[in-house]
Amino acid sequence: MAPKVLMVAEKPSIALSIASVLSGAQMSTRRGSTEVHEFDAMFLGSRAHYKVTSVIGHVFSVDFPAAFQDWTTTNPSDLFQAPILKKETNPKAHICRHLSQEARGCTHLVLWLDCDREGENICFEVIECTGFHASDGRRIYRARFSSVTEKDILKAMNSLAEPNRDEALSVDARQEIDLKVGVAFTRFQTSYFNGKYGNLDARVISYGPCQTPTLGFCVDRYLQITMFKPEKFWMLHPYIMYKGYELKLEWERSRLFDADVSAMFRNRIIEDGIMKVVRVSEKLESKARPSGLNTVNLLKVASSALGFGPQLTMQLAERLYTQGFISYPRTESTAYPSSFDFKGALGALVHNPVFGAYAQKLLTESYNKPRAGTDAGDHPPITPMRSASEDSLGNDAWKLYQYICQHFLGTLSPDCKYRRIKVEFESGGEQFQCVGQLATVKGFTSIMPWLAISEKNLPEFAVGEKIEISKVELDEGNTSPPDYLSESELISLMEKHGIGTDASISVHINNICERNYVQVQAGRRLAPTPLGISLIRGYQCIDSDLCLPDIRSFIEHQITLVAKGQADHSMVVQHVLEQFRRKFSYFVKQIDNMDALFEAQFSPLSDSGRLLSKCGKCLRYMKYISTQPARLYCGTCEEVYYVPQKGTVKLYKELTCPLDNFELLLCSMPGPEGKSFPLCPYCFNCPPFEGIDTFFGAPKTGDSTKLGKGVGMPCFLCPHTTCPHSVIAQGVCACPECSGTLVLDPVSAPKWRLYCNMCNCLVSLPEGAHRISTTQDKCPECDSTIIEVDFNKKTTPLKDGATLHKGCILCDELLHSLVEMKHGRSFSRHGRRGRGRGRGRGRGSTKQQDPKMSFRDF
């Protein structure tokens, strides 16, 4: 039987390239979770059937089992010893199922994952999904390729090897360490600080071995700025007039920090009055053309020159790549493979309206190979692949594409050459100079004009000439602090210290912005926030290792031992985790030191917020704190009561809850169709009745036993039998859409309406009525609550100008004609579900007395 070969690449684009090369572009392609390319060709000396497909990056990622997911019941320090499990990174993509299906009947598996440790790790994920075993006679091969070119693909096919388990295990080790350390610290500090300070606006206070040192760089610069003491300095600048030029000469001492001494030198020059030419020198200098463009350099230029953040840059680059305008945008390499087709790449640009002429010139007049760079063996430098115009790309993408083109054309251009003339002078025993520059070959700077040298003409001087000094300036200046760290500088620092990868650097920077640790200022400079500063200063004071970049290099170094087979995977993981566990427990013990910084920076809960409503226990006013998580704080009882996180709250007519005496709040959800409803702060946090099956704000799919902060029972879910705000009093009839109850919105005048206490169903009542209220009566026909409408005198539909009308909104002809369903299906007593389900209230029914009972159909 002919061998069947399954080949798997790391991404769809590479599967396509491999299949095209090996089939000579004679393959059939079908869709699946990812595309599968099929063809027949030779494999290891015999005719074989090939299937080439791909994963989409990692198939699995690590996490804790469910038992360790609950923040309230898991002690973060237990996470270091907790088991971990791998689950599908993207379950919806069904990559595992896809691989398992495609592997069926295959005799050989060839792994074409990227040739780095992550790729090696994904190899074993793929093996697991395919179900290939060393024992079952089916062979597993690893293809090692240094670029996705025909030459390298064929070379890899001819030297198939085995996947490297040690390298894969080193990635497993990193994953486990990153997970446990990051999650333990994050949960601990979030739980400790959250809710402790009124104006500390943070949902989660995260820690991570990449994001925290990244923040550390920004705070370091901030601290340099705050510690900076400016110093005065003086610079001596003599001027001469010569052959029609006025020249400002530079002092050899540049600047002095002593006013008297500087003045003394000035007097000497003035006394002398003559500048002697002591030396004239000329040098041919050259500025090298760039090497190929890699991700990090693209991110830096985009941030500093185009004003694009790394996140946006990568999004734009990704789009340019998938549309075929540029090559793969995530690469470390600045060197092109020797076989790279520069002619082809230039040829693709010759018809470009902006760069065409330049590309054509390079093609016809010869081009240089790019300056030597480093080949990381991943992907070639970022290169334009197809011509594009501003109209077809849109503004931002065009700017990025334009830079990529300019850079690429620059790499193939000549170096920039220029003459540098230096004239040295002497006067009063002091040395001065002036410098002129003149480009002889513009080279790459003609396509990258911002890198051009600044040209300056000098008249010709002869050694020994004496020139009268026209004036002497003593310029006073102040040393100035550095500016906030620019994003581009941060990227350089991250690269230098090995924080993140080409693909993840942008994620870490985005992270510290989103977590409110830094803010991006004009010119893309990163200003740390009070939270970011307090965190880093806290780590520095407890254990500075926690925020230094060495923490990443330490982990990298340890897992490299695993990758090289010099240490056992589980020994290394255990060893590293034990060190972090100790650091963690010391951190927990010393958290007061960090808290002292928070206390200085943030105001305690009791100082912030405004008085809103009375506590039912002490009858004093509680403070409303609007920053997330929104909550009430009773300073006397030292209790926190969460309120709904969306919408606004205000005092509800100083009404109180009959159960606990707390003053009621009126909560209004945002938007014109947002519900308004009363809620008792105490009941909302501690629902007094069981049997309420859907708490307000609870996760849609989650079970209600695990409630989030403040997720609970507003009055519209409360089955209290006599309180005028409960669903018993305010409920009108069953919701036609769900199992909920339509409740009167008590503050919806003049656009009176009912809303469902479970879903989004909305019913509008007669508009313009003075008052609409529920009564204690129910409809004898359908059991809905009878409502009372007080119509407006001018618009009343009643005979003889009467305004008062009672009735059932389903069975009363007049009322039913005036109500309208705004969201939902039908709303009719004749409808499938309208009649007979009205159990909105039912005070008369003894069955309703037990609040544990459902008030739905039974």
Next chain:
DNA sequence: GCAAGGTC
């Protein structure tokens, strides 16, 4: 709600 690493 949490990390960092792939990739879309």
